[in-house]
Amino acid sequence: MxxxxxxxxxxxxxxxxxxxxxxxxxxxxxxxxxxxxxxxxxxxxxxxxxxxxxxxxxxxxxxxxxxxxxxxxxxxxxxxxxxxxxxxxxxxxxxxxxxxxxxxxxxxxxxxxxxxxxxxxxxxxxxxxxxxxxxxxxxxxxxxxxxxxxxxxxxxxxxxxxxxxxxxxxxxxxxRADVPGRRRNHRGADLIGARLRNAQLRGANLRGAYLIAADLRGADLRRADVIGADLRDADLRGADLTGALFLTQAQLNAARGDAATRLPAALDRPGHWAAD
Known part of the structure; x- marks a missing residue:
């Protein structure tokens, strides 16, 4: 550093x-x-x-x-x-x-x-x-x-x-080089409404992916590259985003989540999640 x-x-x-x-x-x-x-x-x-x-x-x-x-x-x-x-x-x-x-x-x-x-x-x-x-x-x-x-x-x-x-x-x-197992490449993919509940996406390339309204409940997104990913109305309840790369507050604000969603320390849990 x-x-x-x-x-x-x-x-x-x-x-x-x-x-x-x-x-x-x-x-x-x-x-x-x-x-x-x-x-x-x-x-x-x-x-x-x-x-x-x-x-x-x-x-x-x-x-x-x-x-x-x-x-x-x-x-x-x-x-x-x-x-x-x-x-x-x-x-x-x-x-x-x-x-x-x-x-x-x-x-x-x-x-x-x-x-x-x-x-x-x-x-x-x-x-x-x-x-x-x-x-x-x-x-x-x-x-x-x-x-x-x-x-x-x-x-x-x-x-x-x-x-x-x-x-x-x-x-x-x-x-992402030392992430074990196969690292999925969904760069720019159309995953609108995709059923990805409990998906193993650790270390995945999700740059620019369209994840609008995708079901990502319980998904493992640790060290996934999400730069530019569209997370509008994506369901992140219970998902693990600790260490997710290039995640922004705006992306979280556009998504849905809950108290069980794990986030990087630098980002805040959106206030509206409690009401979703």
Whole structure:
């Protein structure tokens, strides 16, 4: 492990809505669906966004038809754009800044997501041979997040993601190399509604897999690579996700689980699981 591994706080990867100008509620579009009660265009404030940039229905989002809001995570991109890129000047006081601010937010969100994954890879002892390269990648992406709005707009984000993803793929292979038995490869697989109760998926490659509404009750997902896996409404009751690679809070928030679901120490048990 590197001598000093920056914490998520040091990298500002934990969302702080109180330091953000409600950017996810304005910059991003959403369509009327099971996740959102109405349509909203990008750049248009949500009707529930209050004057202080807080959500007026935050405590009852799910019951009000805004489940999609409860599973979104900007990885701290909102406060970075609000307080660093634009120096604490909000789009209401300076309307002219709005287009650049709203354009910067989704770019920053992708960069912060990459920082989250690279930081996790750096925390894995088995990935030690890659730590120097991962450290360089972390420093490079972190430097990108500190550029001005024009620099963010000019970034070739797909190219940045592709370069970092090569490293993360190598890290995943090293982290899963000593998992005993056959390691299943379901990368990008369509497993929507799949019956995977008590499945032995330890060390599996589930990168980008569609696990929407899949039955994963009691499944062994230890050290499974779940980067980008769609876990919306997946049933994780009693599943073991300890050591799952690149699992995010947003993925857990989108899924269903219970008190018996075992989670990585860095992630929280979603509050709505108790009611599911």
């Amino acid at each position: 590197p001598d000093h591994l920056p914490s998520t706080d040091e990298l500002s990867l934990i969302s702080d809505c109180g330091s953000c100008f409600g950017l996810c509620c304005v910059a991003l579009p959403f369509a009327a669906s099971a996740d959102f009660a109405v349509d909203k265009r990008a750049g248009t404030p949500c009707s529930h966004l209050d004057a202080d940039f807080r959500c007026g229905i935050h405590t009852r989002l799910r019951g009000s038809g805004y489940q999609g809001c409860t599973v979104f995570d900007c990885f701290g991109a909102g406060q970075k754009v609000s307080q660093v890129t634009f120096g604490g000047v909000d789009w209401r006081r300076e309307p002219g800044s709005a287009p650049e601010m709203f354009q910067a937010f989704p770019v920053m969100r992708q960069l912060h997501e990459l920082l989250w994954y690279v930081r996790e890879a750096l925390s894995l002892a088995a990935v030690a041979p890659l730590h120097e390269r991962l450290r360089r990648a972390l420093d490079d992406v972190d430097a990108m997040t500190r550029g001005d709005a024009a620099a963010l707009a000019a970034l070739d984000v797909p190219a940045v993601r592709a370069g970092v993803n090569e490293l993360l793929l190598e890290a995943s292979e090293l982290a």
